[in-house]
Amino acid sequence: MNYLFILLIFQQLSYFEFVEYPEEQIAGDTFLVKIVAFESNGDTCWYxxxxxxxxxxxxxxxxxxxxYPNQVYFQRGVATQKVVVTLAETLSLIAYVPSRPEIMGRTQTIEFYPNYPKKLIILSPAETLAAGSSFGKISSFPFSIKAGENFSFRVYITDNWFNPTNTTGETVYFKSTDSFASLPAETPFLANESLVFNCNLKTAEKKKIYVxxxxxNLTTDSTEIIVLPNVYNKILxxxxxxxxxxxxxxxxxxxxxxKRNLPNPQYVKEPFLVKVYICDTFYNPTNCEGETIKLFSDYSFSYSPDFIxxxxxxxxxxxxDSTGENxxxxxxGKYKETYRSKLNILSKTKFFEIFKPDTLLAGKEGEIEVICLDTNQKPIPxxxxxxxxxxxxxxxxxxxDYTDEFGVSRVKFLCQYPNFNEVDTILIKSDEKEEKIGIYIEAKDTTIFKGRIxxxxxxxxxxTDSIILMYYLPKACDINLFIYDPFGNIILEKKIRRDEMGAQSGVNYFIWNCKDKNNKKVPNGLYNIRITGISHTKKIFDNTYRILVVW
Incomplete structure (x- = not known):
């Protein structure tokens, strides 16, 4: 029943008529339209x-x-709606029934003018302007050019819907993601809808132009432009x-x-990689069949293969083969050659000549001398x-330390308090070269290793106003140290815990500053020192030593 009623309505509905609409309008601004539905006899189709x-x-x-909106709602045959048209052209509005498009109505032509300038848009040769849209341009295919070749692009100043506006007094300038691009100079718009500019890009990558x-305060960027390398012209x-x-x-x-960056220094007779590229005029890698490359230098050098x-x-x-700067x-190649590149060739330590004492008395200073030699056995200063x-x-x-002008490094070595039969090991390193040397340390008095002080x-x-006491412990233990004056009174007592300095396994030492427990300087006289070492309940060290203090 409802279907038949709707069918009956459309059979009687004949056409629409716009009874209210503007003759002129700004694109993008809202305006009111009023539409009436009519029967074929001219009566309002109130139903x-x-x-x-x-x-x-x-x-x-x-x-x-x-x-938009692109629909209107009729009540009792009349529709009133605020609408926006985004295209700035001379056109008519149309109302129609979606299921029966022959039932329709049309306005007289309306002139739609561009709105205020709001945007810039740039078009490559592969793009066309899509005025009245939200996206602004249509591309038929990706745009590509060869590096250094000129091409033209068009720039519009438009409203929000990309309708070109006649703009006077606006000046545009250009930038690019290609730092080597040749771009137009600043250019004013003189009541023109658009301007055409020429430029070229040099870097063979995807690049953009900015306007x-x-x-x-208007700005825009182009779609990505594919810049391709040009023909072979240089070797790099x-x-x-x-x-x-x-x-x-x-x-x-x-x-x-x-090129960018400085070359890293290289080392004498150490191979390093050299790369050669076929390039266009602007050093974009390209290709060329049948090119053969060899290397050359003003200095003695070697390379492989002989050619590529x-x-x-x-x-x-x-x-x-030798050191030197620049x-x-x-x-x-057969057709081109590179300009001369320069790099520094440095020495690297490959060998040592070492001079050192085999045996050194404890407390006596000795000298270690090292000569650094490169792969050619030459000293490195x-x-x-x-x-x-x-x-x-x-x-x-x-x-x-650093070697002198003759490639020699000298340092002093000293061992004050050695263990019994001690051999010290010293690591010497320069660049990647390492070598270990040993020096036997001879104790001043071997009686220390027999339990004496x-x-x-x-x-x-x-x-001097102090004395160094040395003693040997077969293993770490707690130490008690007592100092007696000439009358047998304890004037200083010191306890040292196990593994602390003075209570470790091996040779230990204690420095007495010739002062008592009140930090007062002791008078002249003969003083007795007793040192005992206890591990758990066992005494492992017990000895005395006499000191003469004379001021």
Whole structure:
């Protein structure tokens, strides 16, 4: 029954008529339309309470791109609706029934004008302007060019819906993600809807162009432009540490065109990798069939292979025979050659000549002399040498030293308090070269290893106001130290816990400053010192020593 009623309505509904609409309008601004549904006899179709679609004459069939909302609701045959048209052109509005598009109505032509300038848009040769849309442009295919080749693009100043506006007094300027691009100069818009500019990009990558206005704070960017390398025109040699700088327009060779970063120093007779690239005019890697490359230098060097046949890039292993700064190297092909690259060749320690004492008396200073030699057995001046005592109680005067102008490094070595039969091991390192040496330390008085106490200087007080007491413990234990005056009174008592300094396994020492427990200097006289060592309940050390104090 309802279906029949709706069918009856559409059979009697004949057409729509726009009874209220503007003759002129700004695109993007809201305006009011009033539409009435009529029967074929011209009477209002008051029983029509349904939906009709809205479109413009610039929309495609059954599409509503440039108007919204795109539907109106009729009540008792009349629809009143605020709408927006986004396209700035001369056009008509259309209302129609979706299921029966022959039931429709159309306005007279309305002139829609652009709104205020709000946006910039840039179009590549592969793009067309989509005025009245929210996206602004349509691309038929990705746009690509070859590096250095000129192309044109068009710039519009538009409203929010990408309708071109006539703008006077606005100036635009250009930037690019390609730092080597050739871009137009600042250009004013002189009542033109658009301007065409020429430019070229140099770097063979995906790049963009930016357009900015000077007064209106407008900005936009292009879609990505695919920049392809051009034809073979140059060879580029890349050393370790260097990188290709594609798109480079530099011509002065001392500025290292086509490269960024300084080359890393290399070492005498150590092979390093050299890469060679076939490039276009702007150092973009490209290809070329049948090119053969060899290396050259003004200095003695070697490389392998002898030559390479390359289409795009290839590598050599190269080494220089002697040290020196700014040693040259370049590559040459059948058609082109590189400019001369320069790098520093340094020495690296490969061998040591070491002079040192085999035996050294405890407390006596000795000298270690090291000569650093490179792979050619030549001394290396002003080179870093590291010393480290890895076994024993000795010390070196400098853990870090540098060779002199003759390639010689000298440090002092001293062991004051050795263990019994101690051999100190010293690690010497320069670059990747390491070597260990041993020095036997001879004790001043071997009676210390028989459980006796040794003190020096004795007598004390004449040249120094303290005395060093040395004693040997077969293992770590708690120590009790007592100092008696000439009358047998204890004037100082010291307890040292096990494994603390003075209570460790091996040779220990204790320094007495010739003061009593009240920190007062003791008078002249003969003083007795007793040291006992206890491990648990067992006494493992017990001995006395006499000291003469003379002020």
């Amino acid at each position: 029509f309470n349904d939906i009709a679609n809205l479109a413009t004459t610039k929309d495609g069939r059954y599409r509503s791109v440039f108007i 900015l206005s000077k007064t209106g 040699l890349i050393l370790p540490g260097e990188e290709i700088r594609k798109g480079d327009t530099t011509t002065l060779t001392f500025l290292k065109p086509g 046949a390359i289409n795009d890039s290839g590598s050599f292993l190269c080494s220089f 040693q040259t190297i370049w590559a040459k 002003f080179h870093k040498v590291i010393y480290k005592v890895i076994k024993g109680n000795g010390q070196v005067s400098d853990t870090l 040794i003190g020096f200087p004795n007598p004390t007080g004449i040249e």
